[in-house]
Amino acid sequence: MAGSGSGLLDQVPDSNELRVQSSLDIQGHLVLSNLAEVVERVLSFLPVKSLLRAACVCRLWRDCARRKLKARQRITWMSCSQFFDQALPVAHSLVKVVKDHLEELYVLPETLFYVTDYHTINWHSGLKRARKKTGLDVSSALEAYLPDECQILGLATPGVVVTPMGSLTSCPLEVEHGEAGFALVFPKMNGVKIEKFQFSKDPKSRMFDESQLHEAGLKNNPDLRVVLIFAYNTWRQGDTRFVQQVVNTLNEKSIIIAGGQVEHLATYGPQMKSPGASYIGVVGLTFSGPQIQAASVVLDDDVENKKSADSVIQRLKAANIPEDNSVGFMFACVARGVQYYGENNVEANLFRKHFPNVPLFGFFGNGEIGCDRVVSGKFTLRECNCEKDDLLHGYTTVITIIHFGK
Incomplete structure (x- = not known):
């Protein structure tokens, strides 16, 4: 001792x-x-x-x-992608990815925009009629990991376009079949205001009440630059008139409009929680601020091969939108992709070819919203024609790039 x-x-x-x-x-x-x-x-x-x-x-x-x-004003993201597997987890993989990586996040989330594939949500739920409950479960799980004041918009779509995590130069993937999703995190940025909006169709009225646009800051807003807009249940109900009424009132020359028709929402408002209800409406995000620059192009059904697709994306490149602190969005018809071109990842690869340092996100949906427009540094617009563009499309792809300033 x-x-x-x-x-x-x-x-x-x-x-x-x-x-x-x-x-x-x-x-x-x-x-x-x-x-x-x-x-x-x-x-x-x-x-x-x-x-x-x-x-x-x-x-x-x-x-x-x-x-x-x-000082931390860089947009960041979390994503997942995998082929279908018999050993799928109980929850969607995106929930686990978000949970694991929020601890390592270097920005404070002010807005979260996420998209998941609806096939896997149905698989997890076991029954297709339970998809809404599963969508709510995904939304609730994500909300549990985020600040209370963070606004969240979630969509479920037939396919997802994701950029893998880790690097801006990662090649984006068009995941048409399999479990995939992304969560795009927007911090508070100087000179940039992001707002979520949602309009539901009034079954008692055939006309859209345009006063809702004013209340949401979508009209008489000189700083409004970009509107990402998504319609839900409209394609299934065969009722695109409501979407047409909304987007037509937004069709101004100083605004980039892009989006599509999705399978259903993954986030629901209080008025949508009654079981079995089938709601028609639009939801989206507005981006306002004098420093925002953006451009969008439409790859229509005349674009049938890689060469013609490349020429359209070259037109987007010619808009000279700064690539630093920028994000790309791709909203494609479910009829495009591999069955359209005969090979995988054509449009995503072409985007990366011209924008190697810009991450790309989006989905395959049931109809596209957008047009050829450029809001340049001086906030002037170059259109493909003099009249108002037709914003609703089918069998097309809308690609948009948004720059949030330095």
Whole structure:
């Protein structure tokens, strides 16, 4: 026992060494308590959840953390893609991806836009009639991991276009069959305002109430640059008139409009929670801000091969939209893709060819919304014709690029 005690005593530093360590601790404490530059440098390595915890240490750390959060204005994303497997998890893979990666997220989510394939949601639910409940489960699971003030828009579609996580230069994938999804995270950005809107068709009226557009900031908004708009249940009900009424009132020369008709919503408002109800409506996101630049093109049914598709995307490239801090969107008809071109990933590959540093997201749907338009740095518009464009399409692909400023 004596030898054992002697060994423990040998590990205890002497008083001089303790004084040196104490002095170093005090110096380090003083540096991290008084020098904002050092604190900000340390905090810059922390993901957002750890940064918010660090903000509780003291006033200096709180102020430094706030400055770091404001400086983090890069759009980020989480995504998943895989072929159908008999061993599918209980929940959609996107839920697990979001849960795992939110801890590593470096931006504070203000808006989350996600898309999942509806085939897998039906598979998970077991019964097709249970898809709404499963969609609500996915939405509830995602909401549980996000800040309360984060606005969420979720869609379920026949196919998904995703850019794998990890790098801007990752090749986007057109996943027409299989489990896939993405969650696009928009932080608070200087000079950019993102708002969610939703309009449901009034079964008692044949006309759309345009006053709803004013309330949602879609009319008389000089800073409005881009509207992503999605119709649900309209294709299934054979009722596109409501969509036509909404988009026609939005068809202004200073606005990029892009989107499509989806299988159903994955997020539901309070008025849509009665079982078995079949609602018709539109939902979407508005992007407002003088620094936003955007362009869109339509690959119509005359575009039948890679060469003609490439020429259309070259026209998008010629718009000279800055590629830094930009995002691409692709909304394609379910009849396009591999069965249209005879090979996989044609349009996504062509987008990457011309925009190698811009991530691409989107879906295969049941109808497309958009037109050829360019909102340039001076916010002028170049159209393919002088009249208002027809915004509703079939058997086409709408590709849009949005730049959010430096």
